[in-house]
Amino acid sequence: MMLSPDEVKAITSTIIARSGAEACTVSVWGGDSRNFRFAGNEATTNGAVSSISVSIESSFGKRAGSATVNSLDEAALEQARLRSEEIARLSPENPEHMPPLGAQTYEPEGARYDAGTAYTQASGLAHAAASAIAAGRNYEVGIAGFIEAECGFRALANSAGLFAYDRGSSAELTVTARHTKRAWSGWAGASQNRFPALDPVGLGERAVGKALFPGETADLDPGVYTVILEPAATADLVQRLAYSMAARSADEGRSFLSKPGGGTKLGERLLDEAVTITSDPGSQDAPDTLFGPDGVPKRRTVWIERGVAKTMSYSRFWAQKMGCEPVPFAFNLSMAGGTVPIEDMIREVKRGILVTRLWYVNVVDPRTLLCTGMTRDGNFLIENGKITRPALNLRFNESPLSALSKIEAMGPAERPGGGWGMVSAPPLLIPAFAFSSRSSGI
């Protein structure tokens, strides 16, 4: 369920007024979502879910404890408050515990919330799914996918006078077309803050086009290839990189940003000059949330600027210890794009692979950010400036630090969905990307 700022305040002010602790912070979050899934051109599962949670953190000096309930029942909230105070009293002191932050000023709501999207009807979602499925109607494909519209809010109030409120909506459609006669598949996806901005027909056609691409599937030898990464693949690598930019790990010597002998690589050029990664609540393509977990306001933050590591995330404690301002971790990110269409990139490639998306990417070595994962749902061989045929999926062992260290061309950024977080990323032409083994997985 959605609550307005006033409705939240009515809850948080009561809890804070009753608090028996030295400090009290109340978080309230909730939302409504509706989704439909389909496979083999048929509906499979669906859901409409309404949620609400209230979490109360109480502290006495450096002792803190928290209790969470998903109820707005007054007695339930009162008992959660008492439980949080009891945990705090019994907990050992945490020297790193920070007192609650006072009142803050936040960026305006921006482009994250759309009231119409928040309450998209079941029939609206089903019709959009039907449009995506219809893209394959006259072809030998089975279409599977997921469509979801949701809205949510998050609020924070504390005994030091802080009140923060943020809300957002999102709509996502991902489509996988699987050829019914031969082993091949194609994927397309998009994530938007507004439901009408989704293009179900276009996404369906893109997925079907990939699945139907003719030609005998190439069984490529593993090795280093020139690749064109579509935005979904780029976004996956950008996340592994940007989500690893915590200052504390870097200062402690256990991050890719740590330097041998001590210190960090902040200010050093780590990637190609074309790489700029930002987060911004005011962004149009991937607007970030307005505040961090303890209410620290989020501002436009440049994490990587023209290949140089510019900012790391700092918790309030670590910022105080290191003598700087806290920088909340960003969940939603934008990697700046370019102007080169994928078709033009393909013309530049003598022999290479077009990668639609990546799958099951995990960090193998946090020091080098070496990742392993698979290509999936639309891997194609490029020869002499043309896509010539599908190419069997390959496992890669590659680090975003080396993959993004040389970029030959970039296209316009988009937000592909299908993953975690909202990341807007461009398609990239990369001269060297290391694949280590074959797979029969289609």
Add this chain to the structure above:
Amino acid sequence: MTALDSLSLTPHAFENLGIDSQTSLADTALRLAQKSGASYADIRIGRNQDESAYAREDKLQYFNSTFSAGFGVRVLLDGSWGFAGSRIVSETEVARATAEAVENAKAARLLQTRPIELEDIPAYRDRWIMPVAQDPFTVPVEEKAAKLLGINAAALKAGADFCNSQLWIVREEKLFASSRGSSIHQSRVRIWPMFTVTAIDKQTGKFATRASLLPARQAGWEYAAAYDGEAEAALAAEQAREKLAAKSVEPGVYDVVIDPANLYLTIHESVGHSTELDRALGWEADFAGTSFVLPEMLDGLQFGSPLMTVTADRSQEGGLATIGWDDDGVRGTEAEFPIVENGIFRNYQMALGQAQLIGRHRSNGCAYANSPTAFPIQRMPNISLQPGADGTTLADLIAGVDRGVFISGSGSWSIDQQRDNFQFGGQVFWEIRNGKLGPMLRDVAYQARTVPFWNSLDGIGGRDTYELHGAFTCGKAQPIQIAPVGHGAVPARFRGISILNTERKDI
């Protein structure tokens, strides 16, 4: 008021949601669903309690206690599913959600050319309450904090630069009721104490971690109390330090011996997921993936060597998927079956409405919804590699290797969407030379394809080497659902496996 009394305080609404009021809410949902024309309806009403704590070095940084409730109504209307759930559990909300489920089912009809059909399953009015020796939720905060801080102190004392530890306890309680007359009340508790130590070589900038190998379990506090976390943390600190100076593995083809703490995850990813019928039917194609194991391979595919028998169950004591009935209301005894028997693929895991699609009769009890507000889908029961008939020991397996690697604990993992090509790391690795363990190795990952890998199995531990492990947070479906799954395993030997060196010297 003692600490214990106060911590056992449960929120009013949670407490009031006793079995009688749950049954009454269930009746409302089922009555309204049937009135709307549903040919089948079910409801899950759940109350979960969880506690999580996190300690970093000598500081307890976080301790949270959560009570959550919720319900989900599922209706089958004119051959289409409709589902709706809510975290607010009340008569009005149940009525509203049931109407939403009906609305979803009506909307889904547009996408339904082939009506969904369900098999008959027996109705039960019963309960299954997991016995817990010591309810972990009644253990004082101080004792839990001391457990974690003791682990961290032992690691630091033994030379670790950092150690973080966590404790995660969940009680899952639920009522399942269906229009076929079932009403099943169940409760279970799982617990997972864990830690990671880090050792750093400041000069070279290298660092190494070693995570705890203690499995998550369905158990009470007695499991955590009996765990000598301090001893394991001290060993882990030494091993992390040793890793920094260990020999970087020479990439190549080796014979490998894998311990249960690593192999359980390989079983999970390559056998557990590949034999899920919904994946084989293409229902998870857009995210979790499909499977290389096709229905025509039943009783024919030589999945592994004759030494390989992998079975499903919901009855192993401590197994993370042990329970009386699944979330479709199918009895847990239906989930006792071989998946791979002496190397041959025998059975898929199935949920309601799937068996008839491959010519079988009914679900074998493999449904789970990760929260009462989630649509139940096919999920793994406990899936375990059975011991060999003789009394083979780990030392026997190692003795049969001239040049190889012994792999312990699970590390980084990745597998393709059809569950064919995988790459797994580990926590600790040792060289095997002429039948004996040699020095520690680092930068090791093994890469293989599922069927050749399991067919290269040529040695398997006996009953005495069996260990019960499990995955606390297996992900599947859209929106993603997290499920706990138990995996029993024995150490095993595989011939001719490709080992990678994961160090990148150029970065």
